[in-house]
Amino acid sequence: MTDRFARLLDLKGFGAVLFDSHFNIVRMSPAAEAMLWISGASKPRGSFLDLFPELVGVEEQIAAIIEGKDADYRLDLVSRESGPGRVRYLNLLLLPDPAPDRALLVIEDVTGQALSRQAANQQRYELFLYRTSADFRRKHSSERILGDSPAIRRVRDTIQKLGRTPSATVLLTGETGCGKNLAARVIHGSSMPADAPFIEINCAALPEHLIESELFGYEKGAFTHAVSAKPGLLEEAHGGTLFLDEIGEMSANMQAKLLAVLESRCFRRLGSTRPIKVNIRVIASTNRDLQADVAAKRFREDLFFRLNVVSLPLPPLRELGDDILRIAEHLMNVYNVEFKKRVKGFSADACRELLDHPWPGNVRELGNCIERAMIFAEKEQIDASDLVLSPLADPVVAPDGDRWTVPSGGIDLEEVERRLIVSALNQSGQNKTKAARLLGLSRDTLRYRLDKYRDQPPRPPRR
Amino acid sequence: MAADYRKCAEKNIHPPVGRTGMGLVKKKICLLGAFAVGKTSLTERFVYGRFEEKYLTTVGVKISQKMVPPIQAPGGGRTVQHVLLIWDIAGLEKFDHVTDNYFRGAAGALAVADLTRPETIEDLKRFGTRFRSVNPGAILVLIGNKLDLFDDDRGTLARLEKLAREYATGFILTSAKSGARVEEAFLELSRKIEGFS
Numbered sequence: 298m299t300d301r302f303a304r305l306l307d308l309k310g311f312g313a314v315l316f317d318s319h320f321n322i323v324r325m326s327p328a329a330e331a332m333l334w335i336s337g338a339s340k341p342r343g344s345f346l347d348l349f350p351e352l353v354g355v356e357e358q359i360a361a362i363i364e365g366k367d368a369d370y371r372l373d374l375v376s377r378e379s380g381p382g383r384v385r386y387l388n389l390l391l392l393p394d395p396a397p398d399r400a401l402l403v404i405e406d407v408t409g410q411a412l413s414r415q416a417a418n419q420q421r422y423e424l425f426l427y428r429t430s431a432d433f434r435r436k437h438s439s440e441r442i443l444g445d446s447p448a449i450r451r452v453r454d455t456i457q458k459l460g461r462t463p464s465a466t467v468l469l470t471g472e473t474g475c476g477k478n479l480a481a482r483v484i485h486g487s488s489m490p491a492d493a494p495f496i497e498i499n500c501a502a503l504p505e506h507l508i509e510s511e512l513f514g515y516e517k518g519a520f521t522h523a524v525s526a527k528p529g530l531l532e533e534a535h536g537g538t539l540f541l542d543e544i545g546e547m548s549a550n551m552q553a554k555l556l557a558v559l560e561s562r563c564f565r566r567l568g569s570t571r572p573i574k575v576n577i578r579v580i581a582s583t584n585r586d587l588q589a590d591v592a593a594k595r596f597r598e599d600l601f602f603r604l605n606v607v608s609l610p611l612p613p614l615r616e617l618g619d620d621i622l623r624i625a626e627h628l629m630n631v632y633n634v635e636f637k638k639r640v641k642g643f644s645a646d647a648c649r650e651l652l653d654h655p656w657p658g659n660v661r662e663l664g665n666c667i668e669r670a671m672i673f674a675e676k677e678q679i680d681a682s683d684l685v686l687s688p689l690a691d692p693v694v695a696p697d698g699d700r701w702t703v704p705s706g707g708i709d710l711e712e713v714e715r716r717l718i719v720s721a722l723n724q725s726g727q728n729k730t731k732a733a734r735l736l737g738l739s740r741d742t743l744r745y746r747l748d749k750y751r752d753q754p755p756r757p758p759r760r
Numbered sequence: 761m762a763a764d765y766r767k768c769a770e771k772n773i774h775p776p777v778g779r780t781g782m783g784l785v786k787k788k789i790c791l792l793g794a795f796a797v798g799k800t801s802l803t804e805r806f807v808y809g810r811f812e813e814k815y816l817t818t819v820g821v822k823i824s825q826k827m828v829p830p831i832q833a834p835g836g837g838r839t840v841q842h843v844l845l846i847w848d849i850a851g852l853e854k855f856d857h858v859t860d861n862y863f864r865g866a867a868g869a870l871a872v873a874d875l876t877r878p879e880t881i882e883d884l885k886r887f888g889t890r891f892r893s894v895n896p897g898a899i900l901v902l903i904g905n906k907l908d909l910f911d912d913d914r915g916t917l918a919r920l921e922k923l924a925r926e927y928a929t930g931f932i933l934t935s936a937k938s939g940a941r942v943e944e945a946f947l948e949l950s951r952k953i954e955g956f957s
Contacts, residue, residue, distance in 0.1 A: 376819070376822040
């Protein structure tokens with residue numbers, strides 16, 4: 298290696314190792330020593346191949362280079378430990394040396410470039426695996442359910458197991474806003490191919506005459522406005538998941554029809570005699586006590602048992618302890634991106650408020666609370682004063698003479714409505730027609746609103 | 761010494777790859793296969809006895825060493841002990857003369873497929889063909905990894921078996937996660953390299 302060439306390599310930040318035909322190291326540049334993470338004491342004296350096991354097996358090629366028969370030999374992106382937990386990526390290039398019986402190894406540190414490539418590949422491959430590999434999704438989908446409390450770990454564990462049984466029917470239970478919809482989607486995502494359909498029906502939102510045609514589809518002329526045939530949601534869910542939200546609101550007539558489908562996995566479109574077979578996973582959810590409804594003859598016992606193959610109760614937020622803070626932090630990060638903010642966390646007082654609040658609306662309520670705080674946040678931390686927690690753990694806002702009073706802390710209007718609906722239902726003995734009359738609504742409107750505000754009893758605040 | 765290797769090449773005999781003292785022989789072996797089939801996990805399990813749940817894609821190549829127990833030829837013949845230089849090669853999407861250098865000089869390879877992604881068995885064809893074109897005499901052993909997640913799908917096994925027949929070799933089902941048959945896979949390759957099985 299000429300001095301001029303050595304200087305050039307140094308200038309370019311390349312390392313150089315000169316060795317002879319017996320694979321003994323003749324000279325090593327300081328840059329090479331730094332790249333190979335060797336110091337004076339640990340400087341190798343022995344074989345070039347001991348220092349570069351990457352070149353074991355290609356001695357023949359090396360010999361050809363030393364003899365000037367081959368021009369070069371190159372190895373790219375060789376990873377090496379360069380300290381505890383640190384990896385360095387090197388490109389190795391073997392070149393003949395002008396001196397006889399010698400060759401030169403030029404080393405280039407390409408760690409930055411390699412790490413960029415790794416980050417890009419990681420994203421690309423993870424996306425690919427997510428789309429194509431049920432196992433990968435099974436492993437990673439359940440991570441969407443945040444938290445580390447025993448209750449959440451149990452949920453995650455059950456979901457992972459359900460990922461391996463794509464035909465098992467699942468009944469999700471839990472209070473409103475505690476993530477039943479998310480759980481259904483995670484179960485679907487972890488057990489079905491990426492392109493499998495996920496069809497969601499809110500049984501409380503669709504009137505009975507519509508739910509039947511929506512679910513089963515119809516043939517042309519099946520009824521007055523059936524001008525063309527339409528496949529039902531059951532057909533569209535074929536090969537995927539049918540999610541029946543608020544199953545407890547389904548009418549007795551539809552319960553019987555759904556039971557027949559669940560038992561035979563077969564149905565007919567309205568106006569058709571041709572049976573259609575479907576391969577679907579059914580996930581049902583409710584915030585009602587279905588067993589109590591069965592006892593009260595409001596829900597079919599046989600359908601309950603058919604749906605309750607695997608029961609997955611989702612815990613209310615107030616039972617999740619520190620997970621509340623984890624979820625709040627996740628939401629904060631989401632809104633940081635959405636609102637282009639740089640909020641870094643919650644003050645100790647804010648954390649205490651979040652942990653002490655009973656969260657009758659569960660994660661949905663927490664989401665609204667954090668969103669509101671993030672909209673107005675101007676500091677790096679969210680303080681307790683930034684959190685507008687629902688005062689509705691107290692009795693519902695009452696009229697004061699002919700005027701309504703808003704508490705000084707403000708109110709959550711949706712929560713007021715929910716409470717009024719609950720109150721009306723309680724007063725009417727759960728009779729929806731009477732409750733609707735008390736609220737000045739039609740029965741259908743009340744049923745639509747029940748979709749959002751199911752009958753959660755008010756809870757006293759903890760504070 | 762370099763001239764010795766040159767002479768071996770001229771006589772078309774395998775050079776004494778990485779012969780060490782004390783009767784140990786260094787052998788370069790490669791782990792081939794598509795991305796995320798578990799090549800790094802198999803290496804980590806075999807060399808360090810550990811397993812990392814999180815998938816971290818490999819870039820380029822990482823070389824690890826492990827001395828395997830001595831192996832003996834059938835019928836009480838000669839005994840050899842290998843120090844395996846294990847080349848954990850990234851799941852290459854295309855091949856060129858630079859990537860060929862990763863394969864060059866290898867005495868054998870574990871060609872790894874993911875049992876939960878049957879398409880990765882098809883990928884082994886291009887890896888195996890390219891590897892054999894660089895090292896015509898090298899040994900291949902096929903690996904079906906992620907046995908712990910495998911639902912015992914006969915179609916997948918049949919594909920693996922068919923490919924193993926095409927390469928005139930065997931296949932082993934492993935789980936880097938549980939460690940099942942991982943050591944056996946490396947030792948089987950070691951035995952085959954010496955022509956002991």
